[in-house]
Amino acid sequence: MDAPDPFESSPDETRTEMMKATYDALQKHGYSDLTIQRIGDEFPKSKSLIYQHYDGKDELLVAFLEFLLERFKADVPTDGADDAREQLRMIVEYSLGSFDADHADFLGALTALRGQAPYDDAYRNQFADADDFFREHLADIVRTGVEQGVFRPVNPERTAAFLLATINGAQTQRVTTGSDDPIRAARDELVDYIRTQLVVEDQ
Amino acid sequence: MDAPDPFESSPDETRTEMMKATYDALQKHGYSDLTIQRIGDEFPKSKSLIYQHYDGKDELLVAFLEFLLERFKADVPTDGADDAREQLRMIVEYSLGSFDADHADFLGALTALRGQAPYDDAYRNQFADADDFFREHLADIVRTGVEQGVFRPVNPERTAAFLLATINGAQTQRVTTGSDDPIRAARDELVDYIRTQLVVEDQ
Incomplete structure (x- = not known):
C-alpha cells in the first residue's frame, strides 16, 4: 500500500x-x-x-488559460537533441500528425479560449506570450540548423513566423471544421517546403 | 429629397x-x-x-455567423481577371496586408465565433463551408495559373490548403495577440514562397 x-x-x-x-x-x-x-x-x-x-468565472478562466498554456509549452517537443532537421520533423509531426482525441480536445479548449482574445487584454497577452514562446523555439531550431550547415542561410525569425502561422492555422481549422483532408494536404506541403526551401540539398 | x-x-x-x-x-x-x-x-x-x-441567443448567433460568413465570401477579392499571379497577390494583400480597424474588428468577430466551433456542430459546419469556399477559390486560381504556364505544375488543392492554413493562422494570431511584426514576417515569407515555389522563374 x-x-x-x-x-x-x-x-x-x-x-x-x-x-x-x-x-x-x-x-x-x-x-x-x-x-x-x-x-x-x-x-x-x-x-x-x-x-x-477565484473571484468569479472570469478570474478562474484566466487562471485556466494560464494553466493550459503552461501545459502547451511543456508539451512542445524539445528532444531530438543535436539534429535540427529531426527536431523540426518532430514538431511538425506532433503539431499536425495524426493525433489522438485527447490532443484534439486540448487544442479545442485552446481554440475556444483564443476566441475570447479579440475582446480581452488578459487573454491577448497570454496568447502573445505563448505564440512568442513557440516561435522563438522554432527560430532557435532553424538558427541551429543554419549554423550546422544542414539548413540554407535563411532568416530564422521569418521562417519561424511562417512555420508557426501555418501550424496554428492548420490546427485551428482542424478543430473548428472537423475536416482532416485539407489539414493533411497543408502538412504535406509544409513538409515539402521544409525539404526544398530549408534543408540543404545534398544532406 | x-x-x-x-x-x-x-x-x-x-x-x-x-x-x-x-x-x-x-x-x-x-x-x-x-x-x-x-x-x-x-x-x-x-x-x-x-x-x-429567433428563439433565443443561440439561434440568433448561428444566424449571425451565417451573415458574417456571407459577407466574408462576398469580400474575398475575385477580380484581377485573367492574371493568376495578380489574383493571388491581391488575396495575400487583402488577407495579410495592412488593413484598417474595421477589417480587424470583422476578423475578431469571426475568430470569436470560430472559438465556439469545437463544441457546436452548427458552427463547425459553417466554418467547414467557409474554409472550403476560400480553399476552392485559391485552388481555382492556382489551377488557372498552372494552365496558363505562369505557375509550376503543382498540385492546386495541396497548394491551396497550405496557403489557406498560413493565411488563417496569421490572421488569427494577429487579432488574438495584438502583435503585428510576426504576421508581417509570415506574410513576407508567404510572398517569397509564391515567388520561388509557384511562379515559373522566367515570368
Whole structure:
C-alpha cells in the first residue's frame, strides 16, 4: 500500500483539481455554456473552495488559460537533441500528425479560449506570450540548423513566423471544421517546403 | 429629397439591422458578455422583434455567423481577371496586408465565433463551408495559373490548403495577440514562397 501523500490537500493539488474540473466542464458543455456551477459539478471537493480561490468565472478562466498554456509549452517537443532537421520533423509531426482525441480536445479548449482574445487584454497577452514562446523555439531550431550547415542561410525569425502561422492555422481549422483532408494536404506541403526551401540539398 | 424606400421595413432590412445590432454589441461587450438584452440595446426597433425572429441567443448567433460568413465570401477579392499571379497577390494583400480597424474588428468577430466551433456542430459546419469556399477559390486560381504556364505544375488543392492554413493562422494570431511584426514576417515569407515555389522563374 502506498504511503499517504503529504501533499494530497496541498494548494497546488487543489488548483490542479480545479483546473481539471474546468477542463472537464468545458469539454462537456462547451465554452458558451460554461458556468461556475457546472465547473463545481466536476470538482471533487467543496464548491466553496473555488470561490475562495477565484473571484468569479472570469478570474478562474484566466487562471485556466494560464494553466493550459503552461501545459502547451511543456508539451512542445524539445528532444531530438543535436539534429535540427529531426527536431523540426518532430514538431511538425506532433503539431499536425495524426493525433489522438485527447490532443484534439486540448487544442479545442485552446481554440475556444483564443476566441475570447479579440475582446480581452488578459487573454491577448497570454496568447502573445505563448505564440512568442513557440516561435522563438522554432527560430532557435532553424538558427541551429543554419549554423550546422544542414539548413540554407535563411532568416530564422521569418521562417519561424511562417512555420508557426501555418501550424496554428492548420490546427485551428482542424478543430473548428472537423475536416482532416485539407489539414493533411497543408502538412504535406509544409513538409515539402521544409525539404526544398530549408534543408540543404545534398544532406 | 429621396423618395421613401418601400423596403424600409422589409424583413430583409430588419434582419440586417438585427445583425448590425449583434455585431455592435459583440464589439462593445465581447463574446462572453454578449446577451440578447445587450443586442436589443443596439437595435433601433422594438426588442420584441428579435424574439419574433429567433428563439433565443443561440439561434440568433448561428444566424449571425451565417451573415458574417456571407459577407466574408462576398469580400474575398475575385477580380484581377485573367492574371493568376495578380489574383493571388491581391488575396495575400487583402488577407495579410495592412488593413484598417474595421477589417480587424470583422476578423475578431469571426475568430470569436470560430472559438465556439469545437463544441457546436452548427458552427463547425459553417466554418467547414467557409474554409472550403476560400480553399476552392485559391485552388481555382492556382489551377488557372498552372494552365496558363505562369505557375509550376503543382498540385492546386495541396497548394491551396497550405496557403489557406498560413493565411488563417496569421490572421488569427494577429487579432488574438495584438502583435503585428510576426504576421508581417509570415506574410513576407508567404510572398517569397509564391515567388520561388509557384511562379515559373522566367515570368
